[in-house]
Amino acid sequence: MTEWVKRIVYTALAAYLLSFWVEPIVGSTTFDVNWPFLFLLLVPMFASLLPWYGFIAVVVLNFFTVLYIYHGSLLDWFGLWLDDLTGVLSGALPEEAIFFSAMALIGVLFAILVGRTYPSYGFVLGMIVSTLGLMAYFDTWTLYDGESNILFAILASLFLLFVTDVAKRPSKSFVRYVSIGLLAAVVIVLGSVSPTIEGDWSDRVTTSFQNALNEGGSGSGRVGYGVNDEQLGGPFEQDDGIVFIARGVPARYWRIEAKEIYTGKGWVEAPVLDSDYNRGQLVDDEVDTTPEQALLRFDRRQSFVPYGGEYPQAAETESGTEFLVGDIDESFPNETIHIRPSGKIVFDNDGQVTPETIQLRYGVPAFTEQQLELNEPVTTLTDEEQRAYLQLPDTLPDRVRDLAVEIMADSENPYDQAQAIQAFFRSGEFQYDTEDVATPEGETDYVDQFLFDTLVGYCDNFSTSAAVLLRANGVPTRWVKGFTMGDTRGVIRGEEEYTVRNRHAHSWVEYFVEGAGWVPLEATISFSDANLLQVETESDIRADDPVANDPQANQNDQQTNRPQEDLALDDVATGETAVESWNIPVWAWVLIVFAVALLVWNRKSLERLIMVLWWTRRPLNEPRLVAMHRYLVKRLRGAGFKVEGRTPSELAAEVDAYYESDEMTRLTRLFEQSLYADQTPNSKYKEYWKIMIRRIMS
Amino acid sequence: MSYRPAIQSIITAIETVIVGKEDVIAKSLTALLAGGHVLLEDVPGVGKTMLVRAFSRAIDLNFKRVQFTPDMLPSDLTGISMYNQKTKEFEYRPGPLMGNIVLADEINRTSPKTQSALLEAMAERSVTVDGEVKILPSPFFVMATQNPIEHEGTYPLPEAQLDRFLLKIEMGYPSFNEEIALLTRFEKAEPLEALQSVISKEEVEQMQREVRDVHVSSAVKQYIVRLIHETRNDPFTYLGGSPRATLALMKTAQAWAYIHNRDFVLPDDVKALAGSVLGHRVLLTAEARYKGKTSEQLVKGWLDTLPVPMDREVKEV
Structure with missing residues (x-):
C-alpha cells in the first residue's frame, strides 16, 4: 500500500518535471497551444502505473483522442502525416504532424523508463539534469523565458530525489553521515574562502544588444x-542569441x-x-515597390523596429505622421510610432519599446x-x-x-x-x-x-x-x-x-x-x-x-x-x-557535458547490464562463482554496506534485512556450499545473483 | 550428523536449569565434542557450578567435583595407593580426576604444583600414580572455574597452562527477564533434581568421532591462519596465538559447525569462537594494559577488519 502511494507520488513528480518541457518546445515551434503535448507527455506516465495492456490501451486511446480534438479529423491528419514524412525523407524540416508523433513517442519512452527504473537514482538525476538543461538552453538561445519556472522545476527535482529513496541507505553504514559532513564542510570552506565573483545571469539574447560592435579598444x-x-x-x-523571428518574408x-x-x-x-525623404520614404515615388508584410516575433521588447524595405506604411494624422504596426499584441493597440530622420522607428511610449509581436507592412x-x-x-x-x-x-x-x-x-x-x-x-x-x-x-x-x-x-x-x-x-x-x-x-x-x-x-x-x-x-x-x-x-x-x-x-x-x-x-x-568555422558552439559543449554527465550517472545501469549479460550466459563453475560473488560484494560495498570483516552470511543477513528480501541469504547458502563445503556450484546461484545485482544497482 | 536432535535435546535439557545461556551451553558442548576443556571465568554465583552439574546430568556422565584450596596436593587429585592391611598390597584409591566431567572449582586457589598436575592430566588424559600410568575415563572433560575478582591468596594460572584450555567462557549476568524467569523456575522446584539424562556416554563418543569428519575448506583454513597471524603481529600483543591455538580454533569450529547441524565449517563458526579460543591465549603488552585494552577487544578488532577469504587459492598475507 505504501509502495503504491510512493509510486504515485514519484510518477506525479516525474510528470510534473517533464511538463516543463512543453512550454519551451511549444514556444519554439509553430504550435499555438500546449495542451496536446501536456496530454501526450503526461498521460502515458500515469498509465505506466497500470499493467502493460492497460498502458498500451491508454496510450493509444490518448494519442488518437488528442489528435481528434486537436485536428478534428483523424483521416486528414493521416494524410498530413504521410506528406510530412515524405518531406522529411527528402530532407525538409519536420512539420507539425511528425513533431506531434515524436512528442507522443517521447512521452511513451519516458513513461516506460519511469515504470522500469523506479526508484533509480541515476535515471532521476538524468531526468532532472536534462529538464533543467533543456530549460536553460531554451532560455538562453530562444524566446522562451524560463526564469519564472526554473524554481519550481528545481523544487520538484528535490522532492523527486527525496522520494527516490536517496535517503534510504543501509542504516548501519556511517558513510552517509560522513559524506554529508564532508559536503557541508567543503561548501562552507569553499564558500567562505573563495573570491566573490559578480554573477552574470543576464540573458545572452538581450545583453549583447547593449554591447555592440563598438566596444573596441577595451578587449573583445x-x-x-x-x-x-x-x-x-x-x-x-x-x-548566436536570437533577436527576433521573421515570418512571411523572403530573405531581406x-x-x-x-x-x-x-x-x-x-x-x-x-x-x-x-x-520628405526623412519623413516616410526611402526611395523616389517613381521607383516601383512591391507590398510586403512581415510578422516579427521578438524575444524581448526592443527599442527598435527592423523593416525589410521602405519605411513601414505611414498615415498622416492630426498629431503627425503615424505608422500602423498592426494589432497583433493587444497591449499595443495601434500604438503611435514616430520615425526619426535616421529612419529609426520609435514608439511613442515612455520605454520606447516594441510589442513582442509586430505585423509590418512596407513596400520593397x-x-x-x-x-x-x-x-x-x-x-x-x-x-x-x-x-x-x-x-x-x-x-x-x-x-x-x-x-x-x-x-x-x-x-x-x-x-x-x-x-x-x-x-x-x-x-x-x-x-x-x-x-x-x-x-x-x-x-x-x-x-x-x-x-x-x-x-x-x-x-x-x-x-x-x-x-x-x-x-x-x-x-x-x-x-x-x-x-x-x-x-x-x-x-x-x-x-x-x-x-x-x-x-x-x-x-x-x-x-x-x-x-x-x-x-x-x-x-x-x-x-x-x-x-x-x-x-x-x-x-x-x-x-x-x-x-x-x-x-x-x-x-x-x-x-x-x-x-x-x-x-x-x-x-x-x-x-x-x-x-x-569548425569551432564548437557553446550549446554543443553544454550538450556534450550533459551527455557525459548522464553517462556517468547511469554508468551503474550500464555496468549492471554488461555484468548480468556477461556472467549469466556462461556455465557456472567455481572460479566464476567466486568472481561473481566478489563482484556482488564489491557492489554491496558501493551501496554502503560494511563488507570488511564480514562473513558471507553476516553480510547476507544485513543485506536481506535492508532489502526485506531473502535472495541474498539463499545465494549465500549456495556460495557457502560451493566454497566452504566444496560442492559443485548450484546454477540457481545465477538467478539469485541476477536478482541481487539488479536490486543493488537499480 | 545423525545426532542433531540429540544435541538439541541436550541444550534444551540444560536450559531448564540454566536460564538464557544458550551460547555458554553451546560453547561448553563444543569443547566437549572437540575433546577439549573449558575454563569458566566469572564472579561467584552466576551459575558456573550449576552449569557443570546440569551438563553431567544431561549427558549421563560420571560427575566429579574438586574444590581447590591452597593446601591441596597433586595426589588429592590423582588418587593415591594405600596399603591394604588385609590383602597386604598397595591398593589404588582413585582421586576426583577419575570421572567423565570434572568440575575444578576455583582452580586458581591451589598451588602451581597441584594446578600443573591437573593440567597435565587434562593434556595426557592419564595420571601417573606411584610410577603407574592410570588412563582417565573417556570422555574426559574438565570444566574449571576461576574467579577474576579476588587476587589475594590466589595463584594465577601461567600462560602456558591457560593454553591447555580449549575455551575460556565467561558466564555473565542474566538479563532482567531472564532473572525473573530464574526466580519463577526455582520458586517451588529444584530443576536440577528433575533433569533426566538425554544422551549416553557412548553417543557422546560417537559424536566426538563425527566432529572430526566435519569439512574444513582451504578458504576457512586460510581465515583461521590469518587470524592467528593477526594475533602475533598486532603491536598490542606481547604473545600471540600458538599453533596449538590454531589447531584449537579449527577443532572448536568443527564442533561448532557440527552442533549447528552442518558438515562443513563456515567463517562464521571461526568468528563465533575466536573470542573464547584466543581470549586467554593472547598476552597484552604493558602499554595495551595501561591503555585499558582487553584481549577480547583486540580479538573483536581483528575480526572486524580481517577480510574473510572467498577464495580457495592460498595466498600468504
Missing part, C-alpha cells in the same frame, strides 16, 4: 546591434536606422533633419537601371541635409580623398561609383576578419587605418570606408545599421521564416541618387547585396521581382551568401577563418 566586444557607434573597431565574438536585410555624421572614429546622428523597392544610372544634381535634399550627408571631418587624411578620386576616376554616375568601390574592396587586397581588427588610437582615422594600414576588418570597416569614399567624391551617403536576413527556418505553414540572431548584426551604406532615392550598397566583402538591392533589368521588368517571389532562389542566395559563416567561399578567406 560581442557582435550585436548597438546604439553607440562613436568609437568603431576592435575584435568581437560571435553570438533588416534596416533599423542610419547615421549621418562621420567623426573620424565612428558615427553619430545629425541634428534633426527634415525632408525595385530600382530600374535607368533610375539608378541617372546623374542629375541633387535637388530633392535640402541644403542642410546635403551638408550633413556630405560631411567629412577635417582630420580626414588627404590620401583618403586621393584614393576616392583614383577609384572612381572612370565612373560617371553615383551608381557606377558605388559599384567601383564595391569592386575595389573585392579586388583581393582586403580581408574579412572579426578577431584581428584594430581600433584606431589617438589621431588615427578609422577609415584611413583600414584602407591603408590594416586592410583587415568587418562590416563596419567596409561600410564606413565606402560611405566616406563616396562622400569624398561628392555623393551624399549615410551609414545604415541593421541585420542581415538571418538563418532560414524553412517554410512553416506555407510561409518562410527566418531566425535573426545577434551575429547577424550588420552595417551597410545608402547613397543618394536623384530620381531614385536612397540606394543601398553592400560594401563588405563576402556579403552579397542580392537581399539588399533589387535592380530590374529590361528583361525581367515583366517578371515582377523574381528574387522576392521565388523562395527557392532566395534560399540559394541565402545559403551561398550567408555572411561571416561561409568565408571559405571567399577567395580572400585565410586558413585561420576556416578553422574558426
